[in-house]
Amino acid sequence: MKQLTLLMLALAAACSVGSAGNSSIEDSRSRQSPASSQPAVVPTGYVTDAAGIIDATREEALSKRLYALEQATGHQMVIVTVPSLDGQDISHFTTALANAWGIGRAENDDGVVLLVAPNERKVRIAVGYGLEKTLPDALCGHIIEEQMLPRFRQGDLATGIEAGATALINQLT
Template sequence: MVRGLRASGVVALAIVICACSQGQPSSSSAAADANAQIADRKNPFPPTGLVTDAANVLTANQRAEMTQKLAKFESRTRHQMAIVTTPSLGGRDVAVYTKDLANSWGVGRKGINDGIVILIAPTERKVRISVGHGLEERLPNALCQQIIESEMLPSFRRQDYAKGLAAGADALIAHLR
């Protein structure tokens, strides 16, 4: 579960398409704690809930609507999805950045590894859907790439980040029903 978050999210944007990542479960809690400490140094902003808009591309109403949708999804399925926007990847690979962020924030249930992070970095024009190991069979890379290309990027190209993020989250939720 996202530490300190009951209703938040994660997002990123791209012309370069990146699909789902397949996080590996930790072999021990000590390793998980060490990874979280490393990731915390690499991700300079804390989560603010299921939707964390560090790039300031969403209105308060858009954040609230997305948060409500993700909280309802988590309540119904117990899977946790976060939407995150970041002002910059800091020169890091979007896949690594998203995985580190998901691990450091603790998105998903420990031991089940069923978290999902949608990340957009509007400045670098990157987007990533990162899926925990526990959901990779239901949300494979090809499906995540298809969701990015068909549901999210058309809106992102018009700089309508809220619509693209909502469409991506809706598509992921629909596939997990």
């Protein structure tokens, strides 16, 4: 219980707050939290496009880049789109998702979640404490404002997501 409390406190900050976890995407299904606090999204890999806005070719390319990032740096990043936040605040939703999926390495608290909820017109970059110096709030806000939102406003959500992911990957490498 003490570890869970410390983890929850650790997730309360960085790039629009939150993220972290411990291990790989593939192992995350066995570590999900109880349904009451768990987002109703099931991880499918480095890119989970539950909102259906990323074409298969781009999804595969992004997944390969995120896998390569993890192999090169140890940092784990996922991209998630959801059709709905189910009335939750995006900050809470993303933190719960990161915890349920176990994004990043627990000992390093170095997970990153790029979440887009197109129906609510919300986007968030959640960063574990271990990466907040590399990806501070101001930089994440800049990536959202300068790289993602202009493309979203043009109706090209997939390109905006890709631009945001590219900026984050570049910063992490």
